Amino acid sequence: MAARLRLVGRVDLGEAAARRRVDLFKVLSVYNFSFWFDGAVARVVLELEPPAVAVVSVKGEAALYAQEGSDPAELEGRLAAALGLAEDASGFLQVASGDPLLAPFAREWGGWRVRSSSLWWALLVAVCQQNASFRQGWSMLARLVRSYGRRAELEGAGEVLLPPTHRDVLGDPSRLAASGLGYRARTVVGVAEALSSGRVPPEEELARVGAEEAEALLRSVRGVGSYTARLALALSLRRYELPPIDRWVRAIASRAYGVGEGEVELEWRRRWGRWSALAVLALTVALDAAPLRKALERLEAGRLLPEPGEVSPAQLWRYY
DNA sequence: TGCCAGGCGGGGT
């Protein structure tokens, strides 16, 4: 019973991307799965209920699929926003180019932008990163999507896997544990309930309040702490004021910036300001989200750019 | 085989 979506519009984003110096390969490949990106073409989920999906090539040719009667201009705007085409990252790159952790990244990866998602998906991503290695977290997520197996059929363009909705999860929460989420499954159920009941407001409303208040609203869900809330705000609303500092960033920044671990958050915010969370995400890409010991070795050796041949944010789509 | 991981909340001091 896959939803059938019609082709409702086509658009070429190549010129807009070039003008903004956005590298669509980097945008589409980073933190993506094989079922959504194949190295040339990505499926970008714009909406879940009812579904809307964009099929985008790394050159910027995009086709928009949705229910009949959907507004193509509106979908085009959402796609451009999801790809970060409207984001002026020059302030971030300016700081990064003089930073001991991200200077090489600024030089080679200036065209990367966060590919933003719904709040619900961002929270799933963030919860799966809790107290788990990068690899375990993303493996959980891939299994979760496949386990619920929600799909849409795109007119003339095959089927696409969709993430489960929060209603899907509440209807059959057992698939969470079956996907290896462990105790995180309870947190995901709490998130689903909070979104369903409106106790956690939708994106538009969260976007209107201050960063601290947005964080507090998300933290009202049991199991969602500061790290998870901040990561979700960055991944969904592109709100970067508050850095999701975990023990990995804490240890790396402590070393690179020469401050005690207890001072890392303050120092990070002093250096990165409104780009704080973006800098954290960039660091995970730059160091391939390597486990802490290896990441510290990479830092010592000055190997501060993604390296081929391992499961990493930049290469995830080749493996999962 | 254990041990630990990009967190969190609840308990202690």
Added chain:
DNA sequence: ACCCCGCATGGC
């Protein structure tokens, strides 16, 4: 304001 523990699982 700290410190410490348990927690489900997967990965090595």
